[in-house]
Every structure is written in C-alpha cells, then in structure tokens.
Amino acid sequence: MARLRISAINFLNPAPLLYHFEHSPWAEELAARYDTRYTLPSLCAADLHAGRADLGLIPVAALTEDLAVVPGCTIASLGKVRSILLLLRPGVRLETVETVATDTASRSSLAYTQILFRKFVGTDPEFLAPAPADPLAMLGQADAALLIGDPALLALERKAEIDGALGACTWIDLAEEWVGRTGLPWVAAVWAVRPEALNGETAARLVGDLTASRDAGLAHREGLVAEWTPRIAVPAETIRHYLRHNIHYVLTPECVRAIELFRAYAAEIGALPPLAEIRFLNADAGFLRSDDRKPVDLAT
C-alpha cells in the first residue's frame, strides 16, 4: 500500500508531536507507512491543498471544509506562547500602528494579528507583503513586525541587541493577547487530512499513530530538550519551559471552540473565507459533523 505523505512543520514546537516519527524503534516502523517531509507552516497547508501531501500539520487559518481534522493533537497555548511575537517600534503603540511587516511562515498568526487590529483595537493598518523573518529589517520598513516559530524564540534571546539597535521596542505575545481578550486558548495548528487519501483502516491507525507519538513526545520532553539545545541558540531552560508550559498539545473541546471563534472573527473582518463547519476524522465512522462530534478522542 502507498505510504501516506506527511507535510510537517520544521520548528521546535511540533517536536513532541513527531516523537515517534523521529526516534527508534518506532521511526523505522512508521517509515513503512508514512513519508514525512518538513517545511514552513504556510507551505504545509499549500502541500495539502495542492495534493502534494495527504496529511499536514497545518495552520488553522488554512482549514477548509474539504479537509478533516484528526482529533487529539494540536499546537496551541493557554497563555504566553513566547514564539508568536508582535514587535512595535519605539514610540509606537498598538493604537498608532500604521504598517505591519509579516513573516512568510505564518498563516494563523497573520490572521490573529489582523483580528487584533481590526476587531479588538479598531484600526486598519496596512499589512506589507510577507518577508523573511528578520526583526531589524522588518522594523526598518514598518511600525510593527510579526515573527513566529524559531525566529521569534531567537529574537527574544537577542532582545537586548534589538532594543539596543532600534531603541526600546514593545514586545507583545500574541497568544497572551488572544487568551486575555477571549478567555479561550490560542490555537495555531492541527493535523488535517484529505479524506480521499484514507480508507477506514488507515484512518483508525492514523489517529492511533499520531496520538501515541504525541504521548511519547510529552513523556520524553527532557530528551527533546537535550536534542534541541545544540540545534538552536536558545538556552536549555527556555526550551524546557517552552515544551512544558508555553505550548499546549492536546486538542480539547475548548481548543475547538477557539478555532471556531477565530475563524468567525477572521471571516467577519474579511481576513479569511468563512469556515461553515470543522469536520473531524472519526476512526470508526468516517466523518462526523461538528454538532455530533464525539468527545472520546479529545480527552485531556
């Protein structure tokens, strides 16, 4: 049988979700069933929509009705996330931002930023075309800069240098903003599949494989800290805190409500097309409509 093609995110934050795909002895077994490649979140979505991948860890901003969310896993945050940052130039406040530089990797955080300004602050700044994640270059061109993922973690480590070069910037954690304003988790990404790529048996196995991989990753976070410390210029203690406290990996019913609200706001301000319903992959019964969603796979 052909292997399922996976498009996964190449940042630190998904590492626990991909644990079994990257560690022996599970990696060898999973390689017989899955063909995994890594790229930016925005490109994971593009791969899935174009049929170049069957399963993707995709931004919730890129969900469409023809995809099915795999229950169980997410990349979310219940408060401060560290890696989704909006930097404001010295002297600029949220209310006075006129231009925003964005980074090519993001889909969800871009829409969250548009919601922040258009819905919550009540302004309509211009969003510049996405550019590489370089905070100094971005703030040379715009009042605010959106950074996500590892480049955001690295910018936080260089805070003194960036503030030294530009003057004291305002550093806003976008997940914390959303959680504070809505009382709901901030949700960035989920596993989504093209349903036509699966049959009932592969669907059941897929849910089991992804959930088991997440659980192993969460149980082995200390090992991931040791693996990632030489790979990224961020102290071990920060990586530990990030994997343990900043990122939330379980797709709870609250997270699903958060996705619904996020997509409703994004549609209201014209940032994203409306999403009439979130479809879930159900391992036994094909697809469930959102109103008869089963909580079984969503337990914390």
Ligand SMILES: C=C(O[C@@H]1C=C(C(=O)O)C=C[C@H]1O)C(=O)O
């Ligand atoms: C927490 C993060 O969430 C990421 C942000 C995404 C987005 O903005 O589209 C998509 C996937 C996530 O990996 C991060 O990378 O910092």
